Amino acid sequence: MSTQTNQLPIPPHFHPETVGEVWRVPYQQRASEAEAWAKQHHISPAALDKTRICLLLIDVQNTFCIPGFELFVGGKSGTGAVDDNRRICEFIYHNLGRITKIIPTLDTHTTMQIFHPIFWVNNAGEHPTPAATNITPADIEKGIWQVNPDIANSITNANYELLTKHAYHYVKQLSQDGKYPLTVWPYHSMLGGIGHALVSAVEEAIFFHCVARQSQTQFEIKGNHPLTENYSVLRPEVLQGFDNSPLAHKNTSLIQQLLEFDVVVIAGQAKSHCVAWTIDDLLTEINQIDAGLAKKIYLLEDCTSPVVVPGVVDYTEAADAAFARFAAAGMQIIKSSLLQM
Known part of the structure; x- marks a missing residue:
């Protein structure tokens, strides 16, 4: 991994000014364009990748990423998630021929849950x-x-x-x-609601990748158990009930899958909560197997923002401290524009 030198261009359909809006992705049109784009730029199917790279996108959903929605992650700047998602889209398009699989997580809730x-x-x-x-x-x-x-x-x-x-x-x-x-928390990421959906621009980029690389997008649901939170996609906050019976389970299949990739790149929302908790759980699993595996985890520091509610809470320091701990463990902290895969 080194400084980016041979990026693919960004397709003409991408309009960065619309990243903070909700709209319908024209699937059939984008599918035709993706196949033509792959042919034009000699992009081979993901099955032929010698280096297998996974992009894990944490909760890039309207509820967290669109201004005015329930839990918009503004970060220090006030426009954090919108700026992050613009860079995520650009990262996907620039590295379309290198990313083997994209795994978006979907925070998924119903009304009667312990945190509502x-x-x-x-x-x-x-x-x-x-x-x-x-x-x-x-x-x-x-x-x-x-x-x-x-x-x-x-x-x-x-x-x-x-x-x-x-x-x-x-x-x-x-x-x-x-x-x-x-x-x-406010009611958010409600199953069946518009807040649950992926941000339109990111969904479009993911769909474009899926068709261009012939690589099925793998959606991971989390957070739908009524009696536990699930900040991390890899495990709920509490695993056992008061009587020591299993309450919920670790996502062991995803853990194993992630550790089998040559490179795992992580971005999404929020840096202080679901992103940090997911990485922390992944690091725990890595340390139980081989601490050296941490070096193949890349965290896109300019594609994630902490929860900041002016005058109420500011998790910036907690988020930065978590990322410093991940770096000390061997994970790579890098800007999306500088990552060469």
């Missing part, structure tokens, strides 16, 4: 304010927040006691494991 407002109530029956409320074990012990009894019918077949036991165990486990406390 409807799950919790106070003594007045009011739900917590999203993005401004963290729930700790002490909050539950003091009765500040309790599980909404009206949702037990939908989640635990009307067993409210079971649901409350799990919720307390879950919040306590997060604290014991050194995780972020349970944050009540």
